[in-house]
Amino acid sequence: MGTQTAGGPSDLGTRIRHRRQALGLSTSEVAERTGLTTARIDHIESRPFALTGAELVRLAHALGVAVDDLTGPQRPATPHPAPLAPVLEPMRSDECITLIRSVTVGRIAYAGVDELVVIPVNYCYRDELILFRTAADSAVAQYDLAPIAFEVDRLDEGMQDGWSVLVNGLVRPATEPEIRTATGHVDPWAGGTRDTYMTIEPHRITGRRIRSW
CATH class of the missing domain: 1.10.260.40 (lambda repressor-like DNA-binding domains)
Structure with a gap:
């Protein structure tokens, strides 16, 4: 209209x-x-x-x-x-979790063999855990209770607005009950054989929102 x-x-x-x-x-x-x-x-x-x-x-x-x-x-x-006056605002934990639930693609950052690695992953949020699938021979699939960072965001360059949520925690192989919970809710875009489910246990969840007034 x-x-x-x-x-x-x-x-x-x-x-x-x-x-x-x-x-x-x-x-x-x-x-x-x-x-x-x-x-x-x-x-x-x-x-x-x-x-x-x-x-x-x-x-x-x-x-x-x-x-x-x-x-x-x-x-x-x-x-x-x-002029435009961007304002950076912290977000409450419950707001961060709502935003994590609202999307299905995030980024994980972890220590590779020689350097830090950041890759996008498809994921789901279930029972206060983040679950994603990867290849059995990938580096992150070998981790068990190792530190990891997980990030999701949405940005609008035209409006100069957006938000980002950062999760710090540990990554480990998913348990059988967790795998059953995530089955049908994680569909990797990259294709291939990605049948290894990994779980991120969040220890801290923080978020920020930027607004242009």
């Missing part, structure tokens, strides 16, 4: 262009911040358009203003508009 202002699309486009120019941004820089194309930004600024709600929110974030500043009554321009 398209979103337009009462003053017409040209009025909103003019406000967007003036705000962009006041910040000293090019259309390509705004496009990168919003995830839109440069052609789309040019169209919004210069011609009639139908703007979606998501595009409007992205533009407001990219230009460091509230949506109402773009769509509300015209206000006098300020000589030095406030």
